[in-house]
Amino acid sequence: MRKKLYQEIHDYKILLVDDEVGIIDSIATLLRRNGYIYKGTTYPLEAIEMVRNEHFDLMILDFLMQPLHGDKVVEKIREFNQELYILLLTGHKDLAPPLETIRQLDIQGYCEKSDNFDQLLLLIESGIKSIAQMRTIAKFRDGLNKILQSVPKIYQLQPIDGILEEILLQIMPIVNSTNAFILVDNPTDGTVDKTSLFRGIGKYRIDIDSFWSMLNAEFIAEIGTARANLTNILLDEGVIIPLINEYQHSLGVIFVETSEREDGLRLLEIFSNQASSSLSNAFLHSLVNVKNEQLNRTYMQLKRNYIDTIQALRLTVDAKDIYTRGHSDRVAFYSVAIGNAIGLKDSDINTLKLSGLFHDIGKIGTANDILLKSERLIPAEYEEIKKHSLTGAHILSAISVFKDVIPVVRHHHERMDGNGYPDGLSGDEIPLLARIVAIADAYDAMMSDRMYRVRLDHEHIKKELIDGAGIQFDAELVKAFVDILDQLPPHENIKFDELGIDN
């Protein structure tokens, strides 16, 4: 708290008034040593003029002064300034002004002059805190006014691009920020996998080509988390606020670079609520109004860039661990093989392929020394590894193109008996496609050399799968897979050259 206060001290100006130079000097030393910004005067009349012509937050003044006593100085100042926070210094208790005067003149505190100024310092500190609170209240009031004024403007604008721009422009002054962006699903895209709309301001006023590539995996995961959990995510550099529509669905996110954590944040939330409802309103109309052809081209490009970024992350994960290189390609292949064997429809097959390719993408967040450790993992390290399914789901949640893949990635380490992670689901609670990927994943792991063992032989692997049926794996799926095992191409030859995501 002290540290925070110290940082904020520079925002406040103190006026020091005492007709004795010695007192001014001692208090000035104290203020300087504690980092305060101040000015001093020995002339009471001059002090009144200084307050009139210059902004001060706090005034410390002597009571017994010539030619004007402190209470008279305050009286004059209160005629034109009610905001100034005033601390009165008194010589002796007997010489203090009556309490009534102190109340009447709205003097916030007084303290006796003494050799050490500990008490004064405490009064100043608590004064600065009150001033800070008053400022926040004023800001809150101003901010609410701004929001109320800007809402009709947002509603009036029809093209979504304009609304996004307007939302950003309105947000900036609320929290004194210069950098922000807004990322929302594009409702006018008729395809199943919705694309996204993006608008940035400040350093995010960049073309869509650059946007995804400037984000790192953690940041993308945070965006996904905000959307998935419908909660604000506070980062060192700013805050991610989900835009939530009236059905409690996430439309997208606003990111604002700011250190605001309290009232400013509340304002951002209020504003985001307004922005969400105006956006969902606009989306209804936009289906008619948006110049589809031109916009679609832009969205397609955005989608492609995002996928390029995700693809790069996937390859990074594969590259991190030489013992699992090609693993995700093969998991995709085996998953698709199982899916075809049980007659899944094309859209599920496509989801399986993507799920296989991306199932371990969350390992981008796992430390290399854990990922590559050759000895047995200690429990804490195992817990760290276990985070990857959730992290992966969050990375993919940043935009809705992967919405069907997300549950599969999240649940690919669940077990039929409920002893898996992250959610301990069991049996049919585990999504079918996740149960499929779990088998493909385990199969490929056993088929591969690992740092701590060579690959298992075929009969051994088959036995492991059958033994795990109903306990770790879905029994029917194991049966379907075991039936086609002999028809699969050699393990080493399996490779997916392209993602097969429809751009």
Ligand SMILES: [Fe+2]
């Ligand atoms: Fe995994």
